[in-house]
Amino acid sequence: MNQEKLFEYIQQSKADIFERWLVTMNDIETGRIKSVVSEQVYVNVSSNFVNVVLSNAFRSLNEFSNELEDIVEKVVKLGWPLGYLTQGLRELGHVVVEGYLNEGSSNKEAHSEIFYHFDKWLSPVYNKIVEQYSSSWENTVMLQKVALQELSAPLIPVFDKITVMPLVGTIDTERARKIMENLLQGVVKHRSEVVLIDITGVPVVDTMVAHHIIQAAEAVRLVGAKCLLVGIRPEIAQTIVNLGINLNELITKNSLKKGIEFALEMTNRQIIDMESGE
Structure with a gap:
C-alpha cells in the first residue's frame, strides 16, 4: 500500500519533480553540456529522461528497456557524459524522496520501507543505463572509426x-x-x-x-x-x-x-x- 502511495505521488507530481531536479542538476553535470547545446535541447532531452524513469516507477525494467535505450542513445549522439545520466538518476531519487517526505503522509517506519523498495528498484535501472551507454558509445566509436578510415584514403x-x-x-x-x-x-x-x-x-x-x-x-x-x-x-x-x-x-x-x-x-x-x- 505504501509503495502505491509513493507511485501515486510520483505520477501526480511529475512536473514539480522535474523542475526541482533541473535545479539540483545545474551545478553538477550541466556546465559543459549547456556550453555546446541550446537550453531548449537540454530541457527536452532531460524531460524525456526524467519522464521515462518516473512513468515506469516500480515497473519491471524489461517493460521500458527500449524507451531507456532510446534516451541513452540520444545522449551518446549528443556527446554528453555518462555522469549526466548516472548522477541525474541519483538526484532524481533524492528529489522524489525529499518531495514525498515533505508531504508528511506517513510515519518514519513506513517511509523507510517505501524508500528501500524505491532504491531497490532504481539500482537495476542505474546498471542498465551504464550498460547501454557503454554499448552505444562503443558502437558509435566503431562507426566513426570506419568512417574516418574511409575518408583517410579516398580514391x-x-x-x-x-x-x-x-x-x-x-x-x-x-x-x-x-x-x-x-x-x-x-x-x-x-x-x-x-x-x-x-x-x-x-x-x-x-x-x-x-x-x-x-x-x-x-x-x-x-x-x-x-x-x-x-x-x-x-x-x-x-x-x-x-x-x-x-x-x-x-x-x-x-x-x-x-x-x-x-x-x-x-x-x-x-x-x-x-x-x-x-
Missing part, C-alpha cells in the same frame, strides 16, 4: 582512366593497409590506367612511409595500372635524399597539377587553352 576519379588518392596526415601501418586496399579496389572499379598518390598533406615522409608508398605503387602496377607520386615538397625531397630512399621506380611530380598533366599525356590526351570566341 577519386578525376578524368576517364585517371584517379587521384589525396593523403592528409600521418601514415601508420593500419592506414597503409587501407590505402593499399582502396587503391587496388579503386583501380579495378574505375578501370584506371594511371593513379596519382598526392602526399601534399603528409607532414613527414620517413623510410616506413616511403616503403608503404612503394609497395602500393608496385601493387597498382601488378593490376595493370601506373602510379605517380605527386606533391613532393622541397623539404620532403630533402628528407628522402638524406634517408637514401630509392624512388627510382616511381614517377614523381612536385604538384598535383603537373601530375594530372603528365597523366593525361600518358593516356594520349592533353589540356589545350582555348581563347574565348574561337
Whole structure:
C-alpha cells in the first residue's frame, strides 16, 4: 500500500519533480553540456529522461528497456557524459524522496520501507543505463572509426582512366593497409590506367612511409595500372635524399597539377587553352 502511495505521488507530481531536479542538476553535470547545446535541447532531452524513469516507477525494467535505450542513445549522439545520466538518476531519487517526505503522509517506519523498495528498484535501472551507454558509445566509436578510415584514403576519379588518392596526415601501418586496399579496389572499379598518390598533406615522409608508398605503387602496377607520386615538397625531397630512399621506380611530380598533366599525356590526351570566341 505504501509503495502505491509513493507511485501515486510520483505520477501526480511529475512536473514539480522535474523542475526541482533541473535545479539540483545545474551545478553538477550541466556546465559543459549547456556550453555546446541550446537550453531548449537540454530541457527536452532531460524531460524525456526524467519522464521515462518516473512513468515506469516500480515497473519491471524489461517493460521500458527500449524507451531507456532510446534516451541513452540520444545522449551518446549528443556527446554528453555518462555522469549526466548516472548522477541525474541519483538526484532524481533524492528529489522524489525529499518531495514525498515533505508531504508528511506517513510515519518514519513506513517511509523507510517505501524508500528501500524505491532504491531497490532504481539500482537495476542505474546498471542498465551504464550498460547501454557503454554499448552505444562503443558502437558509435566503431562507426566513426570506419568512417574516418574511409575518408583517410579516398580514391577519386578525376578524368576517364585517371584517379587521384589525396593523403592528409600521418601514415601508420593500419592506414597503409587501407590505402593499399582502396587503391587496388579503386583501380579495378574505375578501370584506371594511371593513379596519382598526392602526399601534399603528409607532414613527414620517413623510410616506413616511403616503403608503404612503394609497395602500393608496385601493387597498382601488378593490376595493370601506373602510379605517380605527386606533391613532393622541397623539404620532403630533402628528407628522402638524406634517408637514401630509392624512388627510382616511381614517377614523381612536385604538384598535383603537373601530375594530372603528365597523366593525361600518358593516356594520349592533353589540356589545350582555348581563347574565348574561337
